[in-house]
Structure formats: C-alpha cells, structure tokens
Amino acid sequence: MQYSDKIQLLQSEGAFEVLARVKKLEATGKKIIHLQIGEPDFDTPPNICDAAIAGIKAGKTHYSASAGVMEARQAAAEYINKTRNISVTAENVVILPGAKTGIFGGLLATINAGDEVIIPNPGYPTYESIIRYLGARPVHMSLYEENDFRFKAEELKKLVTPKTKMIVINSPQNPTGGVLTAEDLETIYQLAKDNDHWILSDEIYSRILYDTEFVSVASIPGALERTILCEGMSKTYAMTGWRLGYVVVPTKLADYLFKLAINNYSSTNTFIQDALIEALTGPQNAIDEMVKEFTKRRKVIVEGLNDIEGISCLYPKGAFYAFANIKDTGLTSEQFAELMLEKAGVACLAGTAFGASGEGYARFSYANSVENIQLALSQMKSTLASVKASY
Ligand SMILES: Cc1ncc(COP(=O)(O)O)c(C=O)c1O
16 A cells, blocks of 8 residues: 655654553563653542543533633633733634644644744654654754753854744753743744744643743743744643643634644544643642652752763753763763663663754653652663673
8 A cells, every 4th residue: 555755754752662662571571660751650630530520421522612612712811821921812722632733733834845943952853743744844953951951042043044934942841851041032032023933832841840930932022923832731730641732822823723623633522621621720739749749859860860970960940851961871872772771671762862962861751759760770870880890
C-alpha cells in the first residue's frame, strides 16, 4: 500500500519511544526507574474526578459544541483573565482534547508551506514535527545553559527573515526547566509586532514554578491579537490521561479552530468539560501540595546529579525536569541515555531528543518518589564509576 508523502514528515516523541523500550525491558523482568516521564505521578484531585462523574450521571454524554461547552469556555476565560491580568471573553477560548491539539491547530491555521517558524532548541519536539509536516521550515532559537536556558536576544533578532511567520515560546520550558523573564517576553513581543509575526506561547507549565513568578507574553498590552496561548490541564491538575486543554486566541482564529474540530474530532468530551470547570474554579490547594512535593524532589535530584562525577545540573526554575550537563562523562547524549537504561536501570531522555542543542545533556523527570530518585542517583553514580574504572 502507498502512504502520503506528508505523513512521513511527522516525527515521533523521544519520551514515547523510550517508554516503549522500557516496557519491553520490564517484560523481561528488568527493574527500571522511570525518570523519562513527562507527567505528574499524582492522581487527579478527587473534586475534579467527582465533577466528571456527576457530568456522566447528569447525562452529559452527547456531543458538545465544537468550540466547547459555553460554561467551560467562560471558566477558562475568567481563569486566564485572573492569572494573566488581561481581558478575554469566552469567544476567545476553544476547549480542546489537550494543549497539543492547540499547538497542532494553531500551526495548521496560520502556517503555509515555505514559511519559517522560530522554535526553541532544545524544545518540545512536537513543534518541529508539525512545522515540517506543513512544509514550513523550523528555525532554531538556541537556549543556553550559561543564560539559565534562555535565548540570547541579539541572536534571536538575526534569525528573523522576510519568511518568518511565527515565534514559538514555551515558559516554563520542557526540557530545560528554564523560565523566560519579562524582558525576554518584551523582546519577543517587539520582534513579533515589528515584523507582523504570530506568537505561539505554550504555557502548559504555568503553575509549576519555584521561587519565581509566572509571566505571560499575553499580558503585554497589544500582544493578544497575535498570540496563540496554549494551556492545559495535564500538568497543573495531574490530568494527562483526560486529554483536556484549551487555547486563548483572537476570535477569527477561534472560528478556524472550531472548523478544525468539526472536521476532525467533532468536540472535546462533554462531561470532561465539567472537570475543567471544577479544576479552574474549585479549590487549588492540591496544586500547592504538588508543587511543594516537586520542590523537595528538585533539591534531591539536582544535588544528587551534581554529586556524580562528570555531571552538573542547574536548578530548574519551573516544570519538573532537570536538564543535566553530561559533557564531562565523555559520552554523547545518546550513549549516556543508553548506558543509564541498560546498565543503571534508569530511564532518562537524551538531550538530543529535543533538538541538536540538547547534545551533551540528559533530561530527568522528577515526577517520581524521593526514594526512587535516590535509588536512581545511586545506580547512575556506580554505573558511571565502573565504566570509568574500566577505561
Ligand atoms: C511543552 C509541552 N507542551 C504541550 C504538551 C502537551 O500537553 P497536553 O497533554 O495538554 O496535550 C506537553 C506535554 O508533555 C509539553 O511538555
């Protein structure tokens, strides 16, 4: 059978590929500590689960409006207004099965073949995959460890050409845990305004921050008209499996996303939108608890990684990933991740799973218990020591 040329341009995601390998190893009886996962290990708070169950029992099991149930759009608009200090309405919100759908739809609705899209490198692999799928060109905006995994403004400005159509940002960031400053966001906005670019702002980790305040590019006066703000429930409310997110966009773009929904998945699951309303308007203490726990684990993993010869690691400012510099081990990122999986029984991701600028790094998710993290650190330390001794 023949397949389309375009479908072959889609790339996979390192995290899912490693998970498949880990499952195979586990099936042979091998014990693996999962530090590759990109999802909170906590359960969804019970009040949110109860809202969905009540929705099913109330018969909310039919199609919903394609852009989402109006009360859910309203709740998301109010939440965004409160957290970003802006003024959007339900008309600006489209409820989606995951923030990823917002990234996909946002790119589909704005990018033509031949356009250039500036994306962070290292960065979430989905951006590059979809841009290539659309026949457009991903242009890499490098993030630097010595700059707290932020871009360099002068370098970014040089990436802009007449073909540039959009700048993608993600703060707090996957995989580095870096957080952009208000000044960085102002640079992005001015560049986008001066050259008439879209800004896709992936804010999925907006509530998982340490010792720093969240700032959104959408809060800059004038930015809303060119911003695709992607948010979701997966990370903040430990709801990855629910597939629930939303975008905040100009109303014309909301109409296009609505059409995409009609032609693709019809609507987001109806009773699950009750869970979104409960999550955004109900008690928020479960998130505070989760971030408190992540804060503890962050200390354990960063201190532990820095205690291993050949590895150094900055304290991430957000998300739940430690992006460790492994250059002094003498291994490439791929070799390092392979060695950790096969010999130390620890699954992590090679930095190169997030782009070429990830060479020399490995991503560790600390969405795992302190005990498991400590065990992983000790197994990694002894594996690296024995490899070194065998030289
Ligand atoms: C940066 C980033 N954006 C988007 C997503 C996807 O989120 P969702 O589960 O809402 O589709 C992820 C998930 O790992 C992510 O890391």
